[in-house]
Amino acid sequence: xxxxxxxxxxxxxxxxxxxxxxxxxxxxxxxxxxxxxxxxxxxxxxxxxxxxxxxxxxxxxxxxxxxxxxxxxxxxxxxxxxxxxxxxxxxxxxxxxxxxx
Numbered sequence: 041x042x043x044x045x046x047x048x049x050x051x052x053x054x055x056x057x058x059x060x061x062x063x064x065x066x067x068x069x070x071x072x073x074x075x076x077x078x079x080x081x082x083x084x085x086x087x088x089x090x091x092x093x094x095x096x097x098x099x100x101x102x103x104x105x106x107x108x109x110x111x112x113x114x115x116x117x118x119x120x121x122x123x124x125x126x127x128x129x130x131x132x133x134x135x136x137x138x139x140x141x
Contacts, residue, residue: 044061049061049064052064052065052068056068069140070137070140070141073133073136073137073140074137076129076133077130077134077137080126080127080129080130080133081130083122083123083126084123084126084127084130087119087126090119091119095124098120098123099120102116102120
């Protein structure tokens, strides 16, 4: 079992204004998950706005070769990988959050 040093425990409690270490860790993890989910949603929103479609639509158009740009261009592939990563991580953090609450 891992142990948190007294100094780290004290900083966690003071930083979060919590009554104890367990409460402090709950707050930190909950806030971290919310921050990650917000950042990932912002990435998804920017890409949806840029391409004027959902990721699923983008993926299909990429496969069909019916995007307005070359599906194999560096920019398109970078957007694809960034979008897929954001969606995958968002789902991952949502699952953790649902287990955490």
